[in-house]
Amino acid sequence: MSHVTSPTPIIAMKDIVKSYMMGEVEVLATRGISLSVQKGEFVAIMGMSGSGKSTLMNIIGCLDVPTSGHYRLDGVNIRHLDDRALSQIRNKKIGFVFQGFNLISRMAAIQNVELPMAYAGVRTKERRKRALAALNMVGLGDRLDHFSSELSGGQQQRVAIARAMCTNPALILADEPTGNLDSRSSAELMTLFSGLHDQGRTIVMITHEPDIAEYASRVVILRDGAIVSDKPQSSSRAVSYELEMSGAPLLGQVRAQD
Amino acid sequence: MSAIFGNFFMAVRGIGSNWLRTFLTMLGVLIGVASVIVLLAIGTGSSQSIEKSIQSLGSNTLTVFSGSRSGSSSGTQIRNSTLNIASVTALSSSVNDPDVKSVSPVVTTSLSATYDGTSYTTSVIGSTSSYLTAENYTVSAGRSISHSDVVNHAQVIDIGSSVASALFATGSDPLGKQVQLGSSDFTIVGLLASKGSSGLSNEDAVVIAPYTAVQDQLTGESQSFSELLVQGKSSSTLSLAESEVESTLASLNDTTVSSLPFTVIDSASLLTAATSSSKTFTALLGWMAAVSLLVGAIGVMNIMLVTVTERTREIGIRKAIGARKVIILTQFLIESMVISFLGGICGVFAGILVSRFKIDGVKPVLASYSIPLALGVAISVGIVAGFYPAYRAASLRPIDALRYE
Numbered sequence: 001m002s003h004v005t006s007p008t009p010i011i012a013m014k015d016i017v018k019s020y021m022m023g024e025v026e027v028l029a030t031r032g033i034s035l036s037v038q039k040g041e042f043v044a045i046m047g048m049s050g051s052g053k054s055t056l057m058n059i060i061g062c063l064d065v066p067t068s069g070h071y072r073l074d075g076v077n078i079r080h081l082d083d084r085a086l087s088q089i090r091n092k093k094i095g096f097v098f099q100g101f102n103l104i105s106r107m108a109a110i111q112n113v114e115l116p117m118a119y120a121g122v123r124t125k126e127r128r129k130r131a132l133a134a135l136n137m138v139g140l141g142d143r144l145d146h147f148s149s150e151l152s153g154g155q156q157q158r159v160a161i162a163r164a165m166c167t168n169p170a171l172i173l174a175d176e177p178t179g180n181l182d183s184r185s186s187a188e189l190m191t192l193f194s195g196l197h198d199q200g201r202t203i204v205m206i207t208h209e210p211d212i213a214e215y216a217s218r219v220v221i222l223r224d225g226a227i228v229s230d231k232p233q234s235s236s237r238a239v240s241y242e243l244e245m246s247g248a249p250l251l252g253q254v255r256a257q258d
Numbered sequence: 259m260s261a262i263f264g265n266f267f268m269a270v271r272g273i274g275s276n277w278l279r280t281f282l283t284m285l286g287v288l289i290g291v292a293s294v295i296v297l298l299a300i301g302t303g304s305s306q307s308i309e310k311s312i313q314s315l316g317s318n319t320l321t322v323f324s325g326s327r328s329g330s331s332s333g334t335q336i337r338n339s340t341l342n343i344a345s346v347t348a349l350s351s352s353v354n355d356p357d358v359k360s361v362s363p364v365v366t367t368s369l370s371a372t373y374d375g376t377s378y379t380t381s382v383i384g385s386t387s388s389y390l391t392a393e394n395y396t397v398s399a400g401r402s403i404s405h406s407d408v409v410n411h412a413q414v415i416d417i418g419s420s421v422a423s424a425l426f427a428t429g430s431d432p433l434g435k436q437v438q439l440g441s442s443d444f445t446i447v448g449l450l451a452s453k454g455s456s457g458l459s460n461e462d463a464v465v466i467a468p469y470t471a472v473q474d475q476l477t478g479e480s481q482s483f484s485e486l487l488v489q490g491k492s493s494s495t496l497s498l499a500e501s502e503v504e505s506t507l508a509s510l511n512d513t514t515v516s517s518l519p520f521t522v523i524d525s526a527s528l529l530t531a532a533t534s535s536s537k538t539f540t541a542l543l544g545w546m547a548a549v550s551l552l553v554g555a556i557g558v559m560n561i562m563l564v565t566v567t568e569r570t571r572e573i574g575i576r577k578a579i580g581a582r583k584v585i586i587l588t589q590f591l592i593e594s595m596v597i598s599f600l601g602g603i604c605g606v607f608a609g610i611l612v613s614r615f616k617i618d619g620v621k622p623v624l625a626s627y628s629i630p631l632a633l634g635v636a637i638s639v640g641i642v643a644g645f646y647p648a649y650r651a652a653s654l655r656p657i658d659a660l661r662y663e
């Protein structure tokens with residue numbers, strides 16, 4: 001790694017292999033990925049579908065465990081952890097932002113934001129205070145009691161960010177956060193992520209859109225389950241070039257496919 | 259603790275989100291619980307009415323009938339196999355039968371009683387004054403038939419309250435009036451207090467006269483009795499009295515107890531037999547109710563499985579943001595418990611309501627144990643029927659659940 005190493009990286013992965021059995025055939029989703037993310041970094045993980053980026057995201061998010069390799073999240077070795085311990089890690093150390101927003105539709109915005117704190121055992125009053133602060137921060141202070149059916153896609157995703165933020169996690173993990181948004185909402189959302197990055201938050205974002213990846217401080221490109229490029233962000237041109245080399249379609253073509 | 263509490267509200271919200279389906283599921287539990295309460299009330303009500311009617315026969319009494327218990331003995335072996343005054347005298351002896359309090363000969367017939375053009379069909383019992391005591395009759399006005407009435411073949415009667423109200427206008431005094439029974443006139447000397455309706459037969463539709471007068475005027479010249487009513491000294495010595503009666507009658511008729519041409523029936527044994535058969539009846543009704551509760555339980559389980567499938571994605575989200583297995587498990591368990599508990603509460607009210615009405619001639623009597631029983635079963639139904647779906651929800655892997663469309 002060419003990066004400055006600080007005492008404990010947020011993500012420390014070594015030789016992560018994940019294999020699935022497809023009938024009789026063993027399929028390698030990741031073939032020995034090693035990745036280190038320091039506190040305060042904003043990393044975009046890119047790649048085509050089938051490149052292993054979803055598998056990597058599930059492992060980073062402690063939703064899945066690797067077949068072999070070592071993974072430490074904020075200093076905690078997540079191998080050999082049981083369901084209960086993994087739940088706690090997800091609750092305390094990770095804030096998820098999903099492509100499909102994944103709010104619970106039967107609950108109002110503020111209740112959605114309060115939910116992870118409820119699971120963490122935060123008291124009701126404190127929970128409400130922190131949820132209010134988080135929703136104000138994402139600019140939805142006036143939409144507290146709206147249900148997700150009453151919110152636009154961009155607004156729903158901002159509720160999801162408030163939900164991810166309020167437990168003060170070590171890592172914000174975003175899986176195609178702009179995948180279901182129009183370009184204007186995408187830009188607003190990415191401004192929000194940039195703001196969080198400026199505040200010193202650690203963000204890992206999976207995306208296949210080069211113009212979204214431009215907001216990151218570092219871009220990792222996957223291909224066939226392995227890292228083919230890992231560079232600090234300099235310009236959009238650089239990203240496009242790397243993508244072209246990895247076989248990913250160019251910016252305009254991606255948009256056309258959507 | 260607060261997590262469980264929050265879970266409770268979450269569960270209630272989950273239920274409210276599809277209230278029609280929840281209501282229909284609750285209806286299954288409601289009907290089950292209500293039928294447990296109603297059917298047990300019917301069972302209790304009918305067994306109480308049977309017990310009451312048997313108790314009104316008199317509790318410490320034995321009834322002696324002509325005819326062998328087995329029914330197989332042929333008449334040739336039996337001399338003198340009728341119940342007559344000699345049997346009464348023999349049984350009344352305190353030497354042979356120390357546990358017998360009284361022996362009342364009984365002659366019965368059914369006749370039309372007429373007064374002033376009004377007729378009423380009633381059973382006429384010819385006996386002695388001890389019959390009234392043994393049968394728990396009390397005289398509310400006038401006097402009971404006496405020993406001298408029996409000796410004198412007096413045509414006097416005590417009438418039951420149903421007979422009195424059928425023949426006489428309210429307010430008029432039946433005492434001293436002449437009532438025509440068959441072709442003879444009898445004078446009313448006493449009114450019997452009502453024993454109340456006991457379901458099986460009307461104990462108040464009765465006329466009691468000295469047996470001598472009944473034999474003279476109504477049943478012909480036969481000197482035999484249809485039965486003897488023997489009152490024991492206490493219920494605890496009734497079985498002793500029974501064997502004394504049997505051996506006395508055996509020696510009187512030169513035969514053995516086993517080939518006695520009479521049948522002695524103990525009212526307590528009738529009560530025991532009737533109680534056990536009504537218990538069987540109640541248990542049967544209980545089982546029927548249990549089956550309908552089971553159907554309700556299957557309904558709850560079915561709906562919970564559907565709910566879990568429908569909300570797979572929600573479960574995935576909850577797990578991804580840190581819900582432990584036990585949280586998901588309790589959320590769905592609480593949901594199914596709330597459904598079955600609400601259904602149970604409504605079922606208790608429905609059951610109490612239906613039990614107020616007479617069903618098929620039986621006045622249901624709420625069994626005090628049936629309400630906690632039905633509610634307890636309803637909640638257990640919620641736990642048992644909810645557990646498998648809840649466990650399935652809790653065991654979903656978050657990545658699979660999140661991917662579920």
